[in-house]
Amino acid sequence: MARSRPRRRADDAGSLDGLLASREIVVACGPGGVGKTTTAAAAAAMAAARLGGKVLVLTVDPARRLADALGLEGIGNTERRVPLETFVEAGVKPMGELWAAMLDTKESWDALIRHHAPDARTREEILANPLYRNIAGRFVQSHDYIAMERLFEIHSEGTYDLIVVDTPPTRNALDFLDAPERMADFFSSRLLRWLIVPYRSKLVNFASRPFYQVADRILGTQFLADIAEFFILFQSMYEGFVERARSVQRLLADRRTSFIVVSTLEMVPLREAEFFAQALTERRLHLGAIVLNKVLPSYLRDPEAAVVAEALTERAEDLAEALAPKLGAGADVAQVRRVLDEVGRSYLDYRVVAQREAEQRSELAAVPETLVSVPYFETDVYDLAGLLRLGARLWGEDDDPAL
């Protein structure tokens, strides 16, 4: 694999370029609040810019900012191409095309029902069922499932060379991995058939009667009837649905799919990320890389600099007296002393955090082939140029003049 590497690479930096060049689906997952959405978008933007082909970023994050950064007026359930001018403005001539779509849970569920419903009447009844409307609109786990389902749908159309997916924030990191299987289990459950028996025939099994007594008293008859109607309708779509869920599952395990776990080096997110990486491996899913975001610069761990910082604080008085006359007009000794002291202290403060992070990193148990560190960006990413700057780091390029 000959790849051109025009810029300097940091010594220990891994790169996502190999992964993004060889896979058709890359799923970004990990704990919330670590920059997963931005990382997915940056990876996709880089792939479109440098590797070529048609690249889609499928996001679940309704953040307007991402749409703005991509030069789109909002992103919807249908894919839209990022205008070429946006790349031109960012000073880049892309090799390929970048497309973006946002997951709309309700719309995707409706599309799925339309696809599977055996006839128009069933379709309309399901779409109108209060329980269905709740499941599609609010039900959290349905979000996990539909994200994977939509990925499957887009992938099977074969329009894109690469799809980068940003996963929904889940209560449990594993929820979305299990979603297809749970969905299949759910609809093939014996309990389901048991539950809807009294609504299909007048014959209620004697053994199940206590259950209905209790269920009736707790939930009310109407509610139970709604549940039953929903499932009776759904049964007509059962086979298609289960088959589909299994296909989604197979796609996730396919060798064309890889996962990247995104985290920061803070303790709680990193613990969650490690757990996740382990779970991927246990399920024989391909863990392609770990991306560590918001990593503090290494000069904060320089032992010599720490000595200097301590000296600035301890000897601030002496230093200020020597320095004050040499500085511009108006700098008095007290002020210079305070600044020196503050500068020294601040270094030592950040050093504590940087060291803590370095320890966390060295303790990282499951290290895949690729480990990418992305530095703490001082300003927020708000345009494509910013995404590509972040993307360059994902490529292992190190263009920070401060280092």
Added chain:
Amino acid sequence: MVGLLDRRLVFVTGKGGVGKTTVAASLALYASEHGRRTLLCEVDAKGDISAYFETGPTSFAGREVLPGLWAMSMDTEASLREYLKLNLRIPVVGRIGPLAKAFDFVATAAPGVREILTVGKLCWEVRERRYDLVVVDASATGHIVGQLAAPQAINELVRVGLIRSQTDWMLDILSDPAQTGLAIVTTPEEMPVNETMELAVKVREETTVELAAVVVNRVLPELFGRGEEAVFEELRRPAAAGVVAEMVGGDPAPVLEAARLAVTLRRTRAGHLERLRQGLDPSVPMLYLPYLFTRSHGLRTIRQVARSLGEELGT
């Protein structure tokens, strides 16, 4: 507005990674140290609470982890059992058979069931008055509205039945700002601030719970006062840096660079903080907690945060 900890039920939410659990635990610790019998409940039991209090795993039955402070973790199935035991008094309960499986099934099919059992248990603890205050390490921003609005949602779905008749008293507690309040935890960063502002609107429009405070966690310190930044810029010039290098016998460049980074980070965050202030109803109190530059974790961290909270709450 009623003070945050003068209420009886406080939900704490926030975007993932902002320190929601830490703040919830610190609020509970602070309240218990001020003489209020406090129950801290972890809703999405990840075990973080027990890690903080270094006491081993928490369970559905509350356990006193420090004097006056009880901790529990939510378990919706246990909540259902407790509920059935208290309310149904019918002998078949024990013979329902695979209750766990049946429950799991109904809860999967019927959104709001898990939420109502969570909120129901919390409201029940408030009504029973075994504790003065219940602090909830609640769901993250994405799910909190579903949780708080569960009684209304159930009211819409379930027209009759025992659950229906129960939602009324829950709504009484949740809708009373003297009893119940929500605290949103955020950090002065772009996405958490956006989510906080969006959530504030949704909470007002879709729930009956009052937004009682916004807690801004990890606020970075201001390095320089008025005029000092100009001095700092002077110090970064080669001439001054050379003098320093000579006097301390080492290159000050990384130290000065670190200070510049600190100033920039602080400035970027100040912008988001200002946006948050502008975007929120001015009657909502904002509490600021400093970034902790320490190695400590567990109870030490909680105590530090609790102390800062105390300063912010003005005691």
